[in-house]
Amino acid sequence: MTTGAIVMMLVAMIFLWGGLGLALFNISRKRPTPPGATDISAETGPESG
């Protein structure tokens, strides 16, 4: 592979897979439950058949 191709492949990997890693890290951080937050099924209800 040419140097240019290797560099661009690495750039794509760093941005896309690194971006995914950061995004996952961001949502995995513990955050306090917002006041008034309810259980999800209490909001939308169990599905009727």
Add this chain to the structure above:
Amino acid sequence: MTTTETEQPRGSFSSRKVFIFAAIGSAVGLGNIWRFPYVAYENGGGAFIVPYLVALVTAGLPFLLMDYGIGHRYRGSAPLSFRRAHPRAEALGWWQVAICFVIAVYYAAVIAWAARYTFFSLDQAWGDDPEGFLFGEFLQAGDPGVSLDFVPGVAWPLVLVWVAVLIIMVLGVQKGIGRTSVVFIPVLMLTFLLLVISALFLPGAVDGLDALFAPQWDALMQTGVWVAAFGQIFFSLSVGFGVMITYASYVGRRTDMTGSGLVVGFANSGFELLAGIGVFAALGFMAGAAGTSVDEVATEGLGLAFVAFPAIISEAPAGTLIGVLFFGALVLAGVTSLISVLEVVISAVRDKFELSRVGASMAVGIPAALLSIVLLGTTSGVYVLDIVDHFINRFGILLVAVVSMLLLTWVFRRTAMVREHLNRDGSVPLGQWWSVLIGAITPLVLLFILANEVIDNLQTPYADYPAWMLGTLGWGLAGAVILLALVVSRVPWRAGTSLEDPEPAARADEEVAR
């Protein structure tokens, strides 16, 4: 009384994790595997990464968050969410619903083909002529036209696909869509990872990767390359046609939607990159085996999946394994996307007509399945699929996306409200820049793409099909979905359905609960 107390239970995802899996399942589809690699290769190779990343950040993610915001704030199917956003916006939702119905009808056929090819891979049934086998023995394609000559080898797998998918839909949002996604997406990722590893060990794989990633920097000066990048991001993310609105309406109200959106957006693009590596490693091997250049063998779409890959499978060491992994991945990616577009329709029918889950699934699924089998299970199926896919993508999805974005921003003026909603619990704050991207930059770029497509298709009839086929299955269908949307939006909602924005009442409830 809150709005949620007056309505039929709509179902929900049990957690944000399930929602994210379902949303990734919708976004990661056949296009990620068979479109992205070739688009990147054709538009500057490694240099394409630059416009692609720009398009992801300035158009794809903002648009995805807009869809999330609409569904999450207004808490309904696409038509109900638009209706709650503005009394005159409902038809936009039905336009999206009609498009999803059309997509479901033909998308199922590709899944059926891929399922058959998974088994064909075991004994390489295509022999030494994959193209002849595809159009001859397998599809039995005649002259372009609409025929009612059924091809049992296509029609029966199509029936099975529809039965499987309808069972998933009947099971509901969490038990059907949620559980399927939670199982299928990790299996898909693992399957594709194994495929990529297998492909990377093939002789000539490096030549394929070099062809894909070698940057041609002068391509960045061409408008067409930037247009291709924005088009790829737009079509790949499942934005603008109701899927993400519908899925977001099934998530708890105090959920961080911006953080979730970033995960879905980057997972989708990350998978595309993986697909590019796997596909071009395999194409590099194929070129080496044929004693030619990658340029000669590079292709996309049906040609890549059902002609080039069978040829690779026939030549490669462990070709059977590569075949099963590749076509198995297509089936998994296809099913999770198919259930998402069907859910757009089922959810809308449920909301509008207050049907049960089973009733709505059947009311939508049975006609869709019948149409699918009649139109795609015959000797003319491949032509119907090709034309409908071409036109509904451009003059359906792209057009409704541009129109809805412009109307929501400039006529109904709802972007600020949606932004405020997303920022309330979002971990990634959206500034004024987001409104500018949504209201001006993204629609302008999409409008430019759309205008180019209109001119191209008027100047050169698509693929030299007969004018009557392009007129009915192409332009006619694209127009019919708009007409249908306008008609259905005139049907009154049931008395029990609240058409108010649910947010103020929900916030009032929160105040009381404190």
